[in-house]
Amino acid sequence: MIPLSFFTCGVHGGNDESKNEPYSQGEYNVYSTFQSHEPEFDYLKSLEIEEKINKIKWLPQQNAAHSLLSTNDKTIKLWKITERDKRPEGYNLKDEEGKLKDLSTVTSLQVPVLKPMDLMVEVTPRRIFANGHTYHVNSISVNSDCETYMSADDLRINLWHLAITDRSFNIVDIKPANMEDLTEVITASEFHPHHCNLFVYSSSKGSLRLCDMRASALCDKHSKLYEEPEDPSNRSFFSEIISSVSDVKFSHSGRYMLTRDYLTVKVWDLNMETKPVETYQVHDYLRSKLCSLYENDCIFDKFECAWNGSDSVIMTGAYNNFFRMFDRNTKRDVTLEASRESSKPRAILKPRRVCVGGKRRKDDISVDSLDFTKKILHTAWHPTENIIAIAATNNLYIFQDKVNSEMH
Amino acid sequence: MFVRGLKRKCFDGEEDIEGTLAGIKAIPSYNLQRQSLLDMSLVKLQLCHMLVEPNLCRSVLIANTVRQIQEEMTQDGTWQMINTQSTGQTSLDRLVSTDILCRSSREQAEGKQVPGYSSFNKDFEDDQTQDSSETMSTSSSVQTPRNLQSNVWEMENPQESRGNFQKSLDQIFETLENKNPNSVEDLFSEVDNSYYDLDTMLTGMMSNTKMGHCDGLETFSSPTTATSNSNCKSDLNELDHIVEILVES
Numbered sequence: 001m002i003p004l005s006f007f008t009c010g011v012h013g014g015n016d017e018s019k020n021e022p023y024s025q026g027e028y029n030v031y032s033t034f035q036s037h038e039p040e041f042d043y044l045k046s047l048e049i050e051e052k053i054n055k056i057k058w059l060p061q062q063n064a065a066h067s068l069l070s071t072n073d074k075t076i077k078l079w080k081i082t083e084r085d086k087r088p089e090g091y092n093l094k095d096e097e098g099k100l101k102d103l104s105t106v107t108s109l110q111v112p113v114l115k116p117m118d119l120m121v122e123v124t125p126r127r128i129f130a131n132g133h134t135y136h137v138n139s140i141s142v143n144s145d146c147e148t149y150m151s152a153d154d155l156r157i158n159l160w161h162l163a164i165t166d167r168s169f170n171i172v173d174i175k176p177a178n179m180e181d182l183t184e185v186i187t188a189s190e191f192h193p194h195h196c197n198l199f200v201y202s203s204s205k206g207s208l209r210l211c212d213m214r215a216s217a218l219c220d221k222h223s224k225l226y227e228e229p230e231d232p233s234n235r236s237f238f239s240e241i242i243s244s245v246s247d248v249k250f251s252h253s254g255r256y257m258l259t260r261d262y263l264t265v266k267v268w269d270l271n272m273e274t275k276p277v278e279t280y281q282v283h284d285y286l287r288s289k290l291c292s293l294y295e296n297d298c299i300f301d302k303f304e305c306a307w308n309g310s311d312s313v314i315m316t317g318a319y320n321n322f323f324r325m326f327d328r329n330t331k332r333d334v335t336l337e338a339s340r341e342s343s344k345p346r347a348i349l350k351p352r353r354v355c356v357g358g359k360r361r362k363d364d365i366s367v368d369s370l371d372f373t374k375k376i377l378h379t380a381w382h383p384t385e386n387i388i389a390i391a392a393t394n395n396l397y398i399f400q401d402k403v404n405s406e407m408h
Numbered sequence: 409m410f411v412r413g414l415k416r417k418c419f420d421g422e423e424d425i426e427g428t429l430a431g432i433k434a435i436p437s438y439n440l441q442r443q444s445l446l447d448m449s450l451v452k453l454q455l456c457h458m459l460v461e462p463n464l465c466r467s468v469l470i471a472n473t474v475r476q477i478q479e480e481m482t483q484d485g486t487w488q489m490i491n492t493q494s495t496g497q498t499s500l501d502r503l504v505s506t507d508i509l510c511r512s513s514r515e516q517a518e519g520k521q522v523p524g525y526s527s528f529n530k531d532f533e534d535d536q537t538q539d540s541s542e543t544m545s546t547s548s549s550v551q552t553p554r555n556l557q558s559n560v561w562e563m564e565n566p567q568e569s570r571g572n573f574q575k576s577l578d579q580i581f582e583t584l585e586n587k588n589p590n591s592v593e594d595l596f597s598e599v600d601n602s603y604y605d606l607d608t609m610l611t612g613m614m615s616n617t618k619m620g621h622c623d624g625l626e627t628f629s630s631p632t633t634a635t636s637n638s639n640c641k642s643d644l645n646e647l648d649h650i651v652e653i654l655v656e657s
Contacts, residue, residue: 045461047461073461135464136461136463136464138465154464154465155464182468183468183471183472184468185464185465185468187465204465204468204469237442237445237473237476237477238473240469240472240473240476241469241473244465244469291441291445294445294448295448297452297466300463300465300466300469
């Protein structure tokens with residue numbers, strides 16, 4: 001979600017806040033705030049459509065302006081963000097306020113010059129892609145061709161052209177003829193970073209389907225199905241729920257996919273469909289608490305995951321404002337906390353630990369004292385630099401890697 | 409929690425509930441845990457948000473969990489066990505508990521267990537997982553003879569639709585698809601609301617579930633409302649009592 005120098009976060013209330021990278025490390029200021037979506041009312045169904053933004057995706061930058069797509073449950077919007085930090089001064093016919101000059105006072109001609117001014121950020125809606133979805137949009141993904149993008153809801157995936165708002169193509173439809181037979185929904189989808197014909201979508205049953213748009217117009221038959229057989233020793237009534245994939249991300253290389261389910265993150269090799277090549281436990285200590293988490297609905301939380309620029313480290317959020325990073329090469333992992341108390345600007349984050357009974361070190365948190373209302377669902381990693389953005393309830397944290405920091 | 413208090417009567421002697429508050433935690437039987445999970449899931453499914461469309465993914469996952477539990481219960485004959493064990497009194501207990509939570513999933517299992525179009529003198533250990541819509545159509549024809557073997561509760565409800573549990577699920581999905589102001593009425597059109605107003609009932613249910621309903625299924629909290637339910641009469645008194653409490657809350 002972080003492009004070269006900008007990132008955004010969506011806030012309930014439909015605002016988008018863009019932030020500017022500072023010249024040196026330090027505190028970030030809000031760059032721009034705008035209202036992306038408004039609440040709407042669907043008169044046909046007598047239901048409110050929330051303005052809450054589900055996903056934001058930046059488009060690759062093609063000129064001085066930045067563009068992003070934002071979506072709520074039903075409507076996708078394309079925004080253009082432009083900056084103005086200079087303005088022309090010294091008009092001949094108009095004065096500073098813009099009023100016409102009395103021509104008799106003009107004695108000589110001048111060429112207007114550009115003078116610096118306070119930065120002004122303008123955000124304008126360029127396209128509104130409406131009425132494409134019956135169900136709730138959970139993902140948007142811009143294609144590598146920079147001309148098309150896809151939007152996925154629970155049962156269908158649509159392909160749009162960025163310039164055309166009154167038409168979209170349905171490329172996946174898993175809605176059964178009889179809704180009573182519905183047992184599986186689409187949970188996330190993404191285009192391949194290099195091959196504009198390939199995309200993947202994940203399901204609530206924990207499977208991934210890689211589809212090739214060249215094969216047919218409606219990609220109901222997957223090219224590859226990635227599914228790990230269930231571990232019979234861990235089987236419970238919650239097995240299916242915790243296997244539901246909440247996020248899928250291709251690696252920058254395009255060789256791997258990263259998936260997040262309730263308790264783990266998994267790295268899949270596109271060439272191997274039978275099982276992931278790597279599995280990392282995010283918070284396995286919750287495995288014995290699944291019933292409580294089912295009761296309070298936490299088991300349905302959808303966490304995102306992210307790759308770093310070199311695909312060597314993966315990151316995902318957890319509870320209690322903790323987030324986790326896994327180094328794929330050294331196999332080391334770290335738990336960090338995003339909270340005001342534990343991080344002052346320029347302070348180095350201290351690794352945290354959750355203890356599961358047994359020996360308890362100082363500063364350890366016990367499983368029972370975890371705060372399940374503090375969940376880090378959204379995390380993003382700068383595509384090239386070691387800067388991460390962590391969304392924790394109402395706060396957005398930016399962390400940068402110091403050269404000599406280590407993962408324990 | 410009064411619901412559990414009632415159910416415990418069915419499984420008398422399976423565990424010692426008293427004394428769970430201090431010290432040793434009694435581990436409830438697997439069947440009880442499973443039943444509790446089933447009930448919780450059905451409540452979740454029924455509590456659709458009327459103002460905003462419910463989350464389809466969540467609903468599908470819960471519905472799948474419910475199906476899974478119910479299939480397992482059918483397979484290991486638990487439903488039948490409950491039927492044969494029960495007396496008229498106990499069955500009324502179940503009437504109270506399951507009616508509060510949902511459509512009687514027990515009835516649904518009975519419907520599902522009807523293996524089809526053959527003799528009703530079936531072995532309940534047959535685990536034929538048929539499409540419940542089929543069983544719905546055939547079950548009514550075989551239901552009457554079965555009633556002779558069944559307990560009082562079943563005989564009192566011969567006309568209750570067989571696959572009503574499945575129907576509830578189906579209704580839920582249809583509701584999710586065609587959300588309209590009448591959907592709640594449709595969803596609960598077959599629920600026997602003769603005892604309660606739905607809203608107060610569910611409110612009461614929710615406040616009960618908050619009181620350590622799950623706790624990792626490790627302990628049962630002691631019954632909260634008066635549950636002196638040793639006979640049918642007291643059950644009915646209890647119902648009035650419960651309604652009183654719910655209405656007051």
